[in-house]
Amino acid sequence: MKKIALLLALTMLAVVFAACAAPVAPAEPAKVPEQQKPAEPQPEQPAQPEEPAPADYSDKKVVALLSGVITDGGWNSTGYKCAMNLADKYGVQADYVESIAVSDMEEYLRMYADDAYDIIIVHGSQFMDNVKAVAPDYPDIAFLVSFGDQDVSGGIKNIGCVGPKNMGILIGAIMGILTENNYVAFLGGEENPSISNVAIGIEDGVKLTNPDAKVVTNYIGTLTDSSLAKEVTLQYIADGVDVISGSANSAQLGILEAAAEEGIYALGFNGDQYDIQPDAVVLSIMRAYPAIYEKLFLEIMNGEFAGGQIAYGLKDGGTIVSEWHGWDSKLPKDKVDAINKVIADLFAGEYGDY
Amino acid sequence: MSIMNLISGYLASDIRMATPILFAGLGLLIINRSGLLNIGAEGTMLVSTLLAVVGSYYSGSVWVGLLCAVISGALMGLLFAFFTVTVKANQIVIGAALNILGSGLSATLNRIIFGVSTTVTRFDAFTNIKIPLLSDIPLIGGALFNQMIPVYAAFLLVPAISYYLFRTQAGLNLRSVGENPRVADTLGVNVYRLQYMSAIIGSALIAAGGAYLSTGLVSSFSEEMVAGRGYIALAAVVFGKYKPGGVMLASLIFVAGNVLSNILQVSGTPIPYTLLTMIPYVLTVVALAAFAKGAVAPASLGRPYKRG
Numbered sequence: 132m133k134k135i136a137l138l139l140a141l142t143m144l145a146v147v148f149a150a151c152a153a154p155v156a157p158a159e160p161a162k163v164p165e166q167q168k169p170a171e172p173q174p175e176q177p178a179q180p181e182e183p184a185p186a187d188y189s190d191k192k193v194v195a196l197l198s199g200v201i202t203d204g205g206w207n208s209t210g211y212k213c214a215m216n217l218a219d220k221y222g223v224q225a226d227y228v229e230s231i232a233v234s235d236m237e238e239y240l241r242m243y244a245d246d247a248y249d250i251i252i253v254h255g256s257q258f259m260d261n262v263k264a265v266a267p268d269y270p271d272i273a274f275l276v277s278f279g280d281q282d283v284s285g286g287i288k289n290i291g292c293v294g295p296k297n298m299g300i301l302i303g304a305i306m307g308i309l310t311e312n313n314y315v316a317f318l319g320g321e322e323n324p325s326i327s328n329v330a331i332g333i334e335d336g337v338k339l340t341n342p343d344a345k346v347v348t349n350y351i352g353t354l355t356d357s358s359l360a361k362e363v364t365l366q367y368i369a370d371g372v373d374v375i376s377g378s379a380n381s382a383q384l385g386i387l388e389a390a391a392e393e394g395i396y397a398l399g400f401n402g403d404q405y406d407i408q409p410d411a412v413v414l415s416i417m418r419a420y421p422a423i424y425e426k427l428f429l430e431i432m433n434g435e436f437a438g439g440q441i442a443y444g445l446k447d448g449g450t451i452v453s454e455w456h457g458w459d460s461k462l463p464k465d466k467v468d469a470i471n472k473v474i475a476d477l478f479a480g481e482y483g484d485y
Numbered sequence: 486m487s488i489m490n491l492i493s494g495y496l497a498s499d500i501r502m503a504t505p506i507l508f509a510g511l512g513l514l515i516i517n518r519s520g521l522l523n524i525g526a527e528g529t530m531l532v533s534t535l536l537a538v539v540g541s542y543y544s545g546s547v548w549v550g551l552l553c554a555v556i557s558g559a560l561m562g563l564l565f566a567f568f569t570v571t572v573k574a575n576q577i578v579i580g581a582a583l584n585i586l587g588s589g590l591s592a593t594l595n596r597i598i599f600g601v602s603t604t605v606t607r608f609d610a611f612t613n614i615k616i617p618l619l620s621d622i623p624l625i626g627g628a629l630f631n632q633m634i635p636v637y638a639a640f641l642l643v644p645a646i647s648y649y650l651f652r653t654q655a656g657l658n659l660r661s662v663g664e665n666p667r668v669a670d671t672l673g674v675n676v677y678r679l680q681y682m683s684a685i686i687g688s689a690l691i692a693a694g695g696a697y698l699s700t701g702l703v704s705s706f707s708e709e710m711v712a713g714r715g716y717i718a719l720a721a722v723v724f725g726k727y728k729p730g731g732v733m734l735a736s737l738i739f740v741a742g743n744v745l746s747n748i749l750q751v752s753g754t755p756i757p758y759t760l761l762t763m764i765p766y767v768l769t770v771v772a773l774a775a776f777a778k779g780a781v782a783p784a785s786l787g788r789p790y791k792r793g
Contacts, residue, residue, distance in 0.1 A: 200592065200708045200709070201601055202592075202595060202596060202599075202601050202707070202708060203707065203708075208601070211601070322758070322759070347753065349750055349758060350758040350759075351758075351762075352758055352759065352761075352762030353712060353762075355707065355708070355709040355710060355712050356710065356712035357703050357705065357707050357710050358502070358505075358698060358702040358703045358710070358712075359502075359712065359743065361702070361703050362498055362502060362743070362744075362747060363747050363750065363751075365498070366498075366747045366748065366750075366751045367751055369491075369494055369751075370751050381707035381708065381709075381710070382707075384703065384705045384707055385703050388703050388704065388705065407705075
């Protein structure tokens, strides 16, 4: 009796397993090749026959892989907006993943590549090595890394290094005009290429408009700890800094709060941060990523994408400056005029090839 | 700026930054003393940072925010006690689960309530309260007596909890439950009730630290803003040898490492920032290695008590 019961139980178990396994096992391998194959000719298909008519991109898939959370009001918010912008305007299927560690990135890249996503936006230069490891296996997928300062694609044709460059020059130039004490600071969250390439330009930028000013660029060592960022900023203000800017994901909130508390000027970054601290944020300097990725998306769909460095300098529209939000009547007129002029000149290429 | 002002500034910075860790440390101390090992302070603080902001935003009063935070902490404590005392699950696992829960819950609630936007919500926050006369004492006056109310509260809690633990019958009962619950039980102490109470009250204190972080130190919520303070508080309890005064000292020393690294950064030393930001952690490791020998944990810490 016992043996029969055991046998019965085993059979039932086997049936259950078989039932579970049956649809799963063939479905997964079947799904991938099915989607991968048509992905090859498709990029040219929708755009080629009818150029002016709005093409149907609803079968296209885009994902933004982010290093932080989409609520940071800066870098990762921007990455999120890039994907959502494509979904809104072109009806593509857009996804995003937050807070990915470098050690996990390769897994995510392979997962979305296997799922035949057409464009994978990797929002941060720290993931470059992961992308290089994965991209050669998926030549039909465009891997776009948000980092335009250098070509670090290693010659792999389906990797694009995308973004604005020389933003630090513009930020520095504005800070040089705003300062009264001739002492300004830029605080980065961590020293990764996306941040340090902005920091590098700051000093040259300040020198353009205020050769006598002391410039400090430093790193706080956190992208999330806003209270620590606030304390560091307070120390700099106590040391005499009277214009501050920074790039530190959500820790940036602490930098701006310190500036507002102590009544010094701040520049927003990565998003229009006026609303965060209206009493401190004079202007915000933003990467024009949503527009850049939109342009690139259409190029990829038209088959015009060749990889490599896709950089937008100050004169190519890679950087946008927010509106004044009323600060143009609060600041001395000569400063407002000087700032307006330096922005226009930099954008026009008057200061050279920035 | 005079050297006196600078030192006073550093001291003030040390005290206000130590406060969240002190709150969390004192809360953990009470929980540990009842024999429960809760590593979930980080998650508890994360939830409370958000709820303090939510409460303050909707009511217009930072005190309501604090109340919301404390209630959220008490609920997290209740959850912890239910699983560890009643269900007798592994305390480390439940603590880790609280951390993950706190991280996810605070992020999700934040997006549901405030949405994904770049605008930061404004709300009532704590402001510095200057204590007359005392705040005029040179050097230490400004640092000690020109702070926010939660800072005063945290430091006043130190002698209060010390008195409770070591000078009252209730405190003795709590400690005896942590040392030997069976003996305490035979002497008529309600072990389960005491453990529940200490988990709830301790977690409420931890939550107060979180509330001060988002409505005091800074006045905004950002995801993961607790940034490891819940874990530092764990170390502070061990380093403080399971005594309130020790916990206070430990939090002040740890944060002094932070302040030192900030000062060195601003002074423009050629030392790379990565080394400077290491200082607080190196200090913690060294301090733990040097002083933890004398720290005697409650004898039945982390072991579930089964009656009968």
